[in-house]
Amino acid sequence: MSQQQGAATAIGAAVRRRRRALGLSMRDLAGRIGTSQPFVSNIENGRIFPSLRTLALLAEALDVSSDQLLRSPEKVDRATVDALPHLDAEAPATPGRLLDAIRLPLAPHEREARPRIHPGEEIVRVLRGDAVLLRESEAPHPLAEGDAVWIDGAVPHRMEAGPRGATVLIVRTAAGAQA
Numbered sequence: 001m002s003q004q005q006g007a008a009t010a011i012g013a014a015v016r017r018r019r020r021a022l023g024l025s026m027r028d029l030a031g032r033i034g035t036s037q038p039f040v041s042n043i044e045n046g047r048i049f050p051s052l053r054t055l056a057l058l059a060e061a062l063d064v065s066s067d068q069l070l071r072s073p074e075k076v077d078r079a080t081v082d083a084l085p086h087l088d089a090e091a092p093a094t095p096g097r098l099l100d101a102i103r104l105p106l107a108p109h110e111r112e113a114r115p116r117i118h119p120g121e122e123i124v125r126v127l128r129g130d131a132v133l134l135r136e137s138e139a140p141h142p143l144a145e146g147d148a149v150w151i152d153g154a155v156p157h158r159m160e161a162g163p164r165g166a167t168v169l170i171v172r173t174a175a176g177a178q179a
Contacts, residue, residue, distance in 0.1 A: 007070075009046030011055070014069045016044040018062040032061035049098065052121035052173060056150040065148065066123060102170040106131065106161035115156035120173030122151040124159070129166035131159050 019029050026040045033040075033054070042048045043058070050058065059066040104112075106129075115136065124133065125148040133141040133149060136156040143149065151157055159168050 005046065008043075008049040011050060011069055012044040012046040015040075015058055015062065018064055018069070019044075022062065029058075029061055033057040052123055052150060052171075056123070066150075067125075067148070098173065100172055102172070103127075104159065104168040104170060106159060106166045106168065108161055108163050108165045110165070111160040112158035115158045116153070117156045118153040118172070120153045122153055122157075122170055122172040124149050124151060125169045125171075127167045127169050129164040130162035131166040131168055132162065134158050134160055 015029075019026070024032075025037075026044070027037045030037045030040045034057070035054075039048075043050050043054075055066050055069060059069055062069075106112075111134075115134075124143070126143045126145050128145060130145060131143050133143060133151070134157065135141070135151070140160075141149065142162075153172060159166070
């Protein structure tokens with residue numbers, strides 16, 4: 001089983017567990033996220049890997065965070081935040097992967113030098129401190145430690161740290177990835 005297939009199976013199992021715990025049918029869940037029952041079935045059975053947007057919609061419909069759907073119930077080795085490599089926002093996509101992760105440390109009140117814009121999607125999570133998401137033509141969106149948001153990469157965006165500084169984890173679809 002490929003790594004992607006294993007992840008799809010784990011996500012599907014988490015969606016099914018939570019859906020059943022809420023007493024929802026697949027059709028009910030499909031209605032909540034604006035899709036069809038067969039699509040939900042394909043996710044739950046690990047036949048498709050949901051896009052970041054679909055994952056965010058599922059999490060909202062199931063009243064959980066996206067990372068709760070991504071967690072495997074089996075014991076896994078977890079890297080600490082400090083063990084993640086320091087990659088900047090200009091890091092190239094990793095060949096053969098659907099997602100790239102960027103650890104972005106920001107000093108107090110530091111703002112990314114220029115907005116990021118790219119095809120695909122991002123999930124941004126504040127690991128430490130507090131930050132503000134700045135998106136073109138929108139009001140600033142404050143984020144506290146532990147907060148996460150989904151972003152359409154096509155809208156110019158950048159992060160600015162609050163008075164305590166911040167460490168932000170950015171997970172984005174890799175260039176050319178099909179989800």
